[in-house]
Amino acid sequence: MRKLPFSSDYMQGAHPAVLRRLAEENLTPCAGYGSDRFSEAAREKIRAACGAPEAEIFFLTGGTQTNATVIGCMLQPWQGVVAADSGHVAVHEAGAIESGGHKVLTLPSTDGKLSADTLEAFVKSFLGDENREHMVAPGMVYLSQPTELGTLYSLAELRDIRRICREYNLRLYVDGARLAYALACPANDVTLRDLAEDCDAFYIGGTKCGTLFGEAVVLPRKGAIPHFLTLIKQHGALLAKGFVAGLQFDALFTGGLYEQIGRNAVASADRIRTALDEKGYEQAFPSPTNQIFPLLKQEQYRRLSEKADLSFWERHADGRTVVRIATSWATTEEDVGALISIL
Amino acid sequence: MRKLPFSSDYMQGAHPAVLRRLAEENLTPCAGYGSDRFSEAAREKIRAACGAPEAEIFFLTGGTQTNATVIGCMLQPWQGVVAADSGHVAVHEAGAIESGGHKVLTLPSTDGKLSADTLEAFVKSFLGDENREHMVAPGMVYLSQPTELGTLYSLAELRDIRRICREYNLRLYVDGARLAYALACPANDVTLRDLAEDCDAFYIGGTKCGTLFGEAVVLPRKGAIPHFLTLIKQHGALLAKGFVAGLQFDALFTGGLYEQIGRNAVASADRIRTALDEKGYEQAFPSPTNQIFPLLKQEQYRRLSEKADLSFWERHADGRTVVRIATSWATTEEDVGALISIL
Amino acid sequence: MRKLPFSSDYMQGAHPAVLRRLAEENLTPCAGYGSDRFSEAAREKIRAACGAPEAEIFFLTGGTQTNATVIGCMLQPWQGVVAADSGHVAVHEAGAIESGGHKVLTLPSTDGKLSADTLEAFVKSFLGDENREHMVAPGMVYLSQPTELGTLYSLAELRDIRRICREYNLRLYVDGARLAYALACPANDVTLRDLAEDCDAFYIGGTKCGTLFGEAVVLPRKGAIPHFLTLIKQHGALLAKGFVAGLQFDALFTGGLYEQIGRNAVASADRIRTALDEKGYEQAFPSPTNQIFPLLKQEQYRRLSEKADLSFWERHADGRTVVRIATSWATTEEDVGALISIL
């Protein structure tokens, strides 16, 4: 029996329009390592979408690789990266940042979000510590939009964090693995242009938002990472067939596909959220994006799992289980309806 | 004007049969991180092709990533990897091995090949050195089949190297980025089964042999690298949509596609080699595989470059230029004919 | 004006008996890199003191170096080291552990101490996490005796932690930078023999306990770290004149000097503690060893600092300052009396 596919947003291939582009150009000879014209076209479209005509853009393969490469290359050797204690780099990347030589400086967070106040207090405490020369200096702030818990930074919150970063000379980096699902969210007021203006680096996620694989790193200001192509190679992240990634992003940024992908997933998630509310389910985190985290009693979890693929998230203190329901560009109205009918 | 595409074997997408499989299963929900059934099917087919029913198989993205991950994980911290001075890991991976903490111990080579004698002399010299505790110990041997220069190890040569490896407790690892083009070569007598029997690890290249991307690491004996999945994640090499790689290898190992891909490329290269010989061109290295390295006078290089994409390889001592002509699964009879006609 | 020297336990050279040994053997030719007879004599005495006739013993230079070398060499690449959030490796080693590629997994602590319960809960939570293959595995526990805050693990507490370590296959490592001041403490019931029995590795601190520099790493069971000498060299921690470290430890472990050094410092600290109590000073942490952490009002801090060198430790929430008073083998009765008189 086919189970309803809601366990994650990386269970299916590419958006059909993306796959079509790959097929169309499959036999077109391209230059290697991202120097091809499709990658360049994709870069131009992303620059336009970000209002960042000088931006440097690189296509990497996946999220952990992108985080490890960007963070490792932007930090100085005496610096670490500040992240929410629930941040992906802090918990779920198998120590990739540390493997590259840097400490992840974790701070308490609320619903997956770091606050400007917490950040500033931490930096001030570091600067005021007489032993700071024996300590790892904060050099960069890592956020994700949406966060691990599906929540969003508002533009005001992002600006507050940016202000602290500028005041204390910290780089600001945003992980956009699921960025399409933030951008398409009615509750969201942070645009690509805002990210380009506020961040030193961010990435536009492809893997979870319509491509077979691929993440587009945007460095809004030229020269932010010297010799980055060589360092991408050194990190094992340079694709010989860079055009395969470039073409996919070219498709995502043609005709508003990236936005459309986000809208479908968020609309699906909204229907499910409404149904959960109506049926009296509590949600563990106030996520307005494509991820939903209902709290299920043991019996509910068992029953739903028989018909739907859900992700175990964590055991709640009261014995209930937090599960994750994820929608994506590939989620169908039928499957949403079927899921709602069994809630 | 369209130039004849002979500069490399990674200029085009995927073999049509591979792309077709991706399209067929594009909307089929799959488990993440390589635990899906397509990846498992591909593994079974590779195990069968290698005669290695216990082999552990992992799908990574590209060659440098694969080399850095396998070598970094197989070496102990006091060990380095022995390679031909022309080896890819020694020269063209931007220091990826060293970035992972290990020295590449380079040895002189002939036509890209390391000899068992050179290897044994080096290991004996290390073991006889009274200062060896202050030196990097050889822990692994890196070969590639075919080599950087398109040449092949014979089975006898491979067995000689394996014998040294076993005698001195060195791991043996073969980089098969272009393995299809070795396997399909009439001059070749090293099979997948030989590699599985002789090596501690090797990889079957996809990127240059028919896939959009992807390399299949084969560890013939169970447990060769403990916790390898976690380490792949740590190296940024774990694909969320592992099934995209798995499906492609499933296609390559169905109906003899991998062999067929190799045969086409080698046949094309053989036609070109014959034409070069007939027209009096000298070849820099005796490659019988899909790469050809003619020596061109300045005038010849300029003239051919107007109509064909070739790769600059190196300047020869006598002033001529060594270029690389590469064929692939995508090379057409028409393009081969056109190239020959302008030689 | 000479200030009373209480800011730390590394302000003066070597115990006179140690310096005398260096002078006596200054012109005696010795083999290099720790293979000399003085180092071997020191090892034998340490083995005897630890009741560990098979122990491997290496002399390194300082604490951070020792921690980074031992931890980096004992962990597997997919593992991290568990430490109290106040642990030296977590806070005050400038990211040395991460620079070596490993995560420090910090846990909440009380008075600088990690509890067996906290440790077990953490390990169980890791093992129960369905995403654990994407996470850093706990591979080792780092404790210090005494802790950063001068407190002591009791033998029962150490045994409880050891039990967890054995149950979950974690290495146990104890940082003994100030071990003499634990061993000499009336409140202490953990002996060198206990450490040798319970730990996979620990070090006996010299720098803060009577030598010019030097820490003796004890690996109670043979072969715990293969090729450790080479790895020490690789970490830049192998002394050409290893005999200078060996001779000093030979002196420390001759005629009970190490114990005597500890007793003097603790007796001095006890006199000061009693005086603080009598004069109504509160102490921030219940340290029974050579470090004392009184809470001072601003006026008291200023006044005392005029005549005595104290260490700023941290600002307390109530506005008072926590300072550290440290005694050592070099602390004189006169200085203790003078300090008490100005409290």
Place this chain on the structure above:
Amino acid sequence: MRKLPFSSDYMQGAHPAVLRRLAEENLTPCAGYGSDRFSEAAREKIRAACGAPEAEIFFLTGGTQTNATVIGCMLQPWQGVVAADSGHVAVHEAGAIESGGHKVLTLPSTDGKLSADTLEAFVKSFLGDENREHMVAPGMVYLSQPTELGTLYSLAELRDIRRICREYNLRLYVDGARLAYALACPANDVTLRDLAEDCDAFYIGGTKCGTLFGEAVVLPRKGAIPHFLTLIKQHGALLAKGFVAGLQFDALFTGGLYEQIGRNAVASADRIRTALDEKGYEQAFPSPTNQIFPLLKQEQYRRLSEKADLSFWERHADGRTVVRIATSWATTEEDVGALISIL
């Protein structure tokens, strides 16, 4: 029976004048981590000797540590360090440079020396390589004065190398583990002032030139390595009792002691060299410093080894053994006479 001590220059403690200073100040309280007044006094004296009033000076423990720390901190992540194939960092540091993430780019050398021509040809070849973005860029040149083989760079040779370095924006670093024995050599024309003018970093060796341990890193121009103190800590190379190193260098640079130490050793070596010549021994390398490398027949080697400690260096192609005879500040006229008498 006491053997004549000629195997190395790190077999004995400290020059008596150095040890005397340690004893004199043994109980003087000092600030930690090199911020004490003795270290500062030593720095001032070294700045004066180098004619480099702005120089930043740090005291580390040993040679491998110093090389790994300075090179690791001066290189950018995409760069490697160029060294003679016989260089200490290339061969005898157990992979410390690679362990820090960087490649050692080895070049052929003559008598341990790298030539400006070889260097320039290599850099030009790199810059002319169309694949250079996939390669490790040369970022620094490592020399040692004297070299591993006891030979010297002339000022003209050093200037030629410096010129190449400046032209191609490479840092220049000189390992001065045995610098005293170069400076004191009649054949030498490179002064401390020359090194300060020509190098981006160099170190003045203590361990082999009169101290118990310690190397003084000189960065002639301010800010050459940002946050170097923190990075030294991170490398495990920051001494808590930095004053122990500082005091020893203070002694070395008082009253011309460093020069005197060099002169004694070179004079002893010259007597031995003359005797070797007179008795018909061949020398493998033309070393004019404190190391001598005679070629011994098997019988000679055996006979001499009975009465003198010599170092095995390597087996010569013709079956003879190259041994090393090293003198030092501690070499006595009597021992030199005794050695000569048995040649």
